[in-house]
Amino acid sequence: MQDQRNQGRARLRLDHEQAVVADSVIAEDAAAQDTVFVCASCGAALAGPLKRLPAVPEPPYYEWWEAEEMGPLPATVPSGCYAIETEPYGPPLVVAEVPEPAMPRHGTYFNVHGQPLVSQGPRGNIVINPDDARGLELRHASAACCGATPDGGMNQLCACGTLVATLSSDCCLPYELHLSPGHVRALPFQHPSPDLSA
Ligand SMILES: [Zn+2]
Numbered sequence: 001m002q003d004q005r006n007q008g009r010a011r012l013r014l015d016h017e018q019a020v021v022a023d024s025v026i027a028e029d030a031a032a033q034d035t036v037f038v039c040a041s042c043g044a045a046l047a048g049p050l051k052r053l054p055a056v057p058e059p060p061y062y063e064w065w066e067a068e069e070m071g072p073l074p075a076t077v078p079s080g081c082y083a084i085e086t087e088p089y090g091p092p093l094v095v096a097e098v099p100e101p102a103m104p105r106h107g108t109y110f111n112v113h114g115q116p117l118v119s120q121g122p123r124g125n126i127v128i129n130p131d132d133a134r135g136l137e138l139r140h141a142s143a144a145c146c147g148a149t150p151d152g153g154m155n156q157l158c159a160c161g162t163l164v165a166t167l168s169s170d171c172c173l174p175y176e177l178h179l180s181p182g183h184v185r186a187l188p189f190q191h192p193s194p195d196l197s198a
């Protein structure tokens with residue numbers, strides 16, 4: 001009788017330990033499977049290994065109109081991370097039924113007739129911190145003040161000359177770089193395993 005109870009307790013503890021092990025393995029797996037986005041045309045890495053966030057975060061609150069210097073806002077996506085934009089982004093902008101943000105994290109846009117506009121652009125952009133991007137060159141696709149706007153579509157050239165992304169960096173816009181899912185490839189990145197022989 002006594003033995004059986006002890007066995008039961010031992011088994012319970014074992015189950016608990018296994019659960020803990022399983023959790024830590026999952027966490028390690030997630031950490032090990034970062035992604036490197038490369039240009040689909042030439043294969044150049046466009047950023048270092050990035051971790052996926054479950055959704056695009058809300059941009060940090062920032063009173064850009066109070067800023068002493070014009071320039072990019074704090075980035076929407078933390079460095080080292082990426083997130084998938086599920087809403088349409090960029091052109092074409094079409095007349096909307098009711099005023100709403102023209103695209104995620106943007107204000108309301110109106111055409112010359114005073115009608116509100118909304119994006120009917122592509123979904124599924126890969127949103128990263130512009131400071132994490134490598135080797136991209138800005139080619140404006142729409143008029144901007146001190147940075148770049150996404151209103152004209154892709155404005156970031158890979159070194160091979162292919163447009164691969166859209167930068168939003170003007171002083172009153174969310175600071176984001178949107179990689180075009182049709183122009184980049186996602187490669188799994190395995191972190192080198194720690195050297196256990198040392
Ligand atoms: Zn390229």
Ligand SMILES: [Zn+2]
Pocket residue numbers: 070071145146147170171172
């Ligand atoms: Zn500006």
